[in-house]
Amino acid sequence: xxxxxxxxxxxxxxxxxxxxxxDTGARTPEAAGVITDARGRIDDxxxxxxxxxxxxxxxxxxxxxxxxxxxxxxxxxSREMEVLAHYRDRLGKPGTALAMTLLELSxxxx
Numbered sequence: 001x002x003x004x005x006x007x008x009x010x011x012x013x014x015x016x017x018x019x020x021x022x023d024t025g026a027r028t029p030e031a032a033g034v035i036t037d038a039r040g041r042i043d044d045x046x047x048x049x050x051x052x053x054x055x056x057x058x059x060x061x062x063x064x065x066x067x068x069x070x071x072x073x074x075x076x077x078s079r080e081m082e083v084l085a086h087y088r089d090r091l092g093k094p095g096t097a098l099a100m101t102l103l104e105l106s107x108x109x110x
Contacts, residue, residue: 024036024039053102053105056102056105056106057105057106060106060107061106064107074107075107075110080103083099083102083103084096084099084100084103086099087099087102
């Protein structure tokens with residue numbers, strides 16, 4: 001691959017030398033540093049989100065177990081509509097999809 005082709009693919013030039021990490025897409029070392037730090041923060045947030053989703057799944061399992069043991073149904077559709085509305089109101093249309101995913105993870109498919 002020629003130097004020009006490599007520069008087009010990686011976003012670097014020969015004059016840039018070692019330059020920023022190519023996986024950031026940044027064109028300066030400063031931007032690469034900011035992106036790398038921000039990605040680290042996102043990774044930490046994702047780990048916390050996953051832990052919270054798992055906690056939500058556990059709490060939902062308790063609710064379902066108690067509802068079924070008391071003669072009720074596994075799923076309370078009116079409560080699910082409240083959850084969907086809450087996510088939609090706070091996050092817009094994508095919030096509804098996120099809530100549906102959380103509900104499916106927490107109670108299974110219906």
